[in-house]
Amino acid sequence: RQAKESGNHVTVYHTGLESQSLRRVGLAADLRRAIDAEALEVYYQPKIDLSTGGVMGAEALVRWSHSTYGFVSPEEFVAIAAQTGQLGRLTEWVLREAMKKAAEWGDETGPLSMAVNLSPRTLADLNFPDRVGHILNDNGIPTDRLIFEITEDDMVADGPRLTPVLQRLHEAGVQLAVDDFGTGYSSLSYLRRLPVNEVKIDLRFVQGMNTDPDDRAIVKAIIDLATHFGMRVVAEGVETAEVMEELKELECDYGQGYYFSRPLPADRFARWLDLHRHSGSS
Ligand code: C2E
Ligand code: MG
Ligand code: MG
Ligand code: MG
Helix, strand or coil, rough: HHHHHHHHHHEEEHHHHHHHHHHHHHHHHHHHHHHHCCCCEEEEEEEEECCCCCEEEEEEEEEEEEEECCCCHHHHHHHHHHHHHCCHHHHHHHHHHHHHHHHCCCCCCCCCCCECCCCCCHHHHCHHHHHHHHHHHHHHHHHHHEEEEHHHHHHHHHHHHHHHHHHHHHHHHCCCEEEECCCCCCHHHHHHHCCCCEEEEEHHHHHCCCHHHHHHHHHHHHHHHHHHHEEEEEEEECCCHHHHHHHCCCCEEEECCCCCCCCHHHHEEEEEEHHHCCCCCC
């Protein structure tokens, strides 16, 4: 943007790079302090059973509000955490928070699954399954209530390396979801070799399915094939009633998106859950 204004590409390019790496270095140091101080937050977004309207579970999404940069996207700071050796602490903090909440929220009207996003590096750590087991134990959560979400791209890029840890988690009963499915170059038949329980259709197809016949065909194909392989299907990014109706027509199991609720801080999610459970839709 600046380059266009000044017309001097070279200078602006260097300045841009410099401030980019300065931001990174600053964020890495501040992130370390934020994790130490437990200054991050976890937001929760419901996954809705489209046939009953009930809540099947929640996805935990980490949030960081930086004192000078403001809200930093999790995609940016999770990558920084991975590059600066802080991913393990970050992931375990999110997992612990989410499991505490799952224990708190699960009992009233039935179980609530809790999904936590993982970066591939976490799954290269052979001790990870043991630590997960401890966290589940500490909070009295049955293993099958925990779902780990890994993006299709990560799963394909690192598949063979991740397999031993994925296999151990699977044997312990933990569930696995493929996130952002449809954007990569894999196929469901490849993913069938991994212990996948759930497929999450990437929001760009879901959001386009009302207006673009190609997107609708992709969504339909994913639903049909995943169902055939015995995997659960979740549509991400459901923002309108029209899309929800369309998904129901295609017999999609679950939906997630702003139409139902934005990701909410724990206390607000608890209130949302209470209202939703007593509204008769489940
Ligand atoms: P994701 O796991 O695919 O999460 C879904 C993203 O879509 C979230 O963005 C969510 O806020 C957003 N979203 C939900 N419903 C709608 C909708 O109806 N419309 C639109 N436009 N967006 C919707 P968020 O929270 O910014 O997270 C971005 C990504 O960061 C996540 O994508 C996930 O890959 C990663 N991430 C978030 N939390 C964690 C974490 O604790 N650990 C790791 N490793 N990654 C995380
Ligand atoms: Mg996810
Ligand atoms: Mg996703
Ligand atoms: Mg994503």
